[in-house]
Amino acid sequence: MSEFSKDDRKAICDTFERLLKDEGHEDALRRTNETESGFDTKLWQKMAELGLTGIMIDPKHDGIGGSVEEVEQLLEVSGAFLYNGPYISTCVMAPVLLEACENETLASEYLKKIAAGESIFAIAGCGRSGDWTEESKFIAATKQGEGWALNGSAHFVVHARNADFCIAYADMGVFLVNMKDTGVGITPHRSDDPTLRLSTVTLDKAPAQKLTGVDEPEKALALATALVALAGEQVGATRRIFDMTIEYLKTRYQFGQPIGRFQALKHMAAELLIEVESASTVARHAAQALAAGAEDSALLTYLAAFTCADNFREVAADAIQLHGGIAYTMEHPSHLYWRRAQTGQWLFGSSDRFRNLYLTQMEAKL
């Protein structure tokens, strides 16, 4: 359970929002998109100074001891700006996995680096299928002297090129890999979403340290936390593109009147509002349940995962239609939201998969 009060939470979100208004606005985002790394390190440093990179890290490792509830709300803020740094891998998943590691000295060293904003983490968590499932075996680990060596390929790895370290899910456990080591190959891919940096990470006898004590339940918790974080990001983005669209309906004139007076558009807008509010509500509920370790946290996490992904997709898609021609241009931001929405459809597994898992949770009530 989080120690943060509602006021603390609001204060930290407001601070983050001010920072992004100054340095994460659309022009800045487009500039970052044009760079090879696709990552604004200066902005990351400022986030670290505000304690944002250590949000989930215990104060004994220099973090500020927040929970997934704070993460969800912070990502609602960053989602509105389509912020694209390696936040979920570095500040959400890596801390959950490292905190679970039995070797506290090792964990502490890296958690401190994350909190200080010194190290970026990537997570090599899935193979070619893109599903983060237990069955997915894409990296093989073998003993090598005192340590381990990893062989295999992880796919759809976000921000691999910007990462200093990578946490790899292998057949024999979960491992820490230094991205600068020999045997680590990174093949960057061009993605349709310009805010997204995806790579295939190939490990060829890459040296690795085992994160002892990190197993399926810990991986599951890291994934659930990431799903709720992503849900929060999607909620923030959904609301922003929706608000922009409603504003446009009020200010764009055709036939001598604001187009928002036409019922065809009004009805689309009203229907979308249900999707916006549903996503908003369920992301918060899932975060609360997960933070509290509630009985229904898995059910709510899956519900949030496909609802927030699908509703963002639907709202962003209709936003383009409602804007009309202006949104069929690269200059207009609508397509950036729409492309990010496509990303969210697949990043940790498909909506159909989570819908199915939600039903499995429901079946327990039969």
Added chain:
Amino acid sequence: MSDALRHEVEQWLDDNWDSKNCCAVGDESYNQTSWLTKVVDAGFATPTWPEKWYGRGLSSKEARVIEKAFQARGAKGWGRDRFHLGAITVYKLGSDVLKAELLYELLTGPICCLLYSEPGAGSDLAGIRMRAVKEGDEFVVNGQKVWTSNAEEAEYGMLLTRTDIDAPKHKGITFFIFPMKQDGVEVRPINQITGESEFNEVFITDARVPERFIIGEYNQGWKSFQTAIASERLIMGQGITARLGAAARGKAPALLRLADKHDKLNDPVMRQEVAQALAYRQLNALNMLRAKEEMMKNGASSLASLGKLAMSRIQHGEARISAKILGPQVLIDTSEDSRNANFDAAKAYMNSIGGGTDQIQKNIIAERVLGLPKSVDVSRGIPFKDIKSG
């Protein structure tokens, strides 16, 4: 304060209400008028109203103490200041003379029926044509109403009439509290597509209503009606949240049980459909919980207006999937599952048409919640008699 009150109401119920037989102590069965009279006289029916109007001048929080005590024993007659639309409207808008004459009778009698919609005025309610013409200190009423619940039982109806056909449509309406038990009032039940008959047509021919039964001002009925409809929406909102409490508790949803019973949970396509339907229902429940929290905190919530529209998708969707689960068996009405599925498919229209169609609801959400410009009503502002109809 609330402890003393709780003690008082508990004591009063001990003395007066027989929980076992669900009637007044000493009675053999429930007698509505005599029981309600007791509750009204004790000030428990309308506790938030002043003593002069049979209440106790309590806050709504204090009133809940009384309601809870009544509910715990299954005793009737509580919360009439929240649920008796006719009494609430007369209390809010009626003159003191009207209140003195009618309020007690309304509170101790059955609920009022609503004489609003007409065959030519559904979504466009301000287009009503039922005429009320002044004759001495009475009005003579002629016309037809439709979709009236409880028309047989009701002693009074809340009646929207046209009193000036030369004025624009919103300006020539007068709102009455109308005595139902008189010559010239004919009630005919409607056979609905579900096979039920909850609603009636009401034909009114040369019936009479005293001038002093006007609610609000003559020809200003549309304004008075807005107050009444706001109370009605509040009542419906309270109903929604009350029902949610019952549905939330851990049980498997009916659609899931149906799919399981008919062995459809192994079909991946069906799983997706069922899961999404359950999700829509759960999301709406969570939204309405949030609405309730916002209402308690801020006194209002824009989310509340989404519930009805969301419910249409839920009900039509679940009915469609239920039929898919049953397959062609749904054509044969001999099994209970088939009958339920077919009934639900028809009943879903009750939500998507009744109380304002989904399309009207979307206009309301777009205009009042999202602030989009109001649609143009071409009949607004021109004399009622010149408005095209058909």
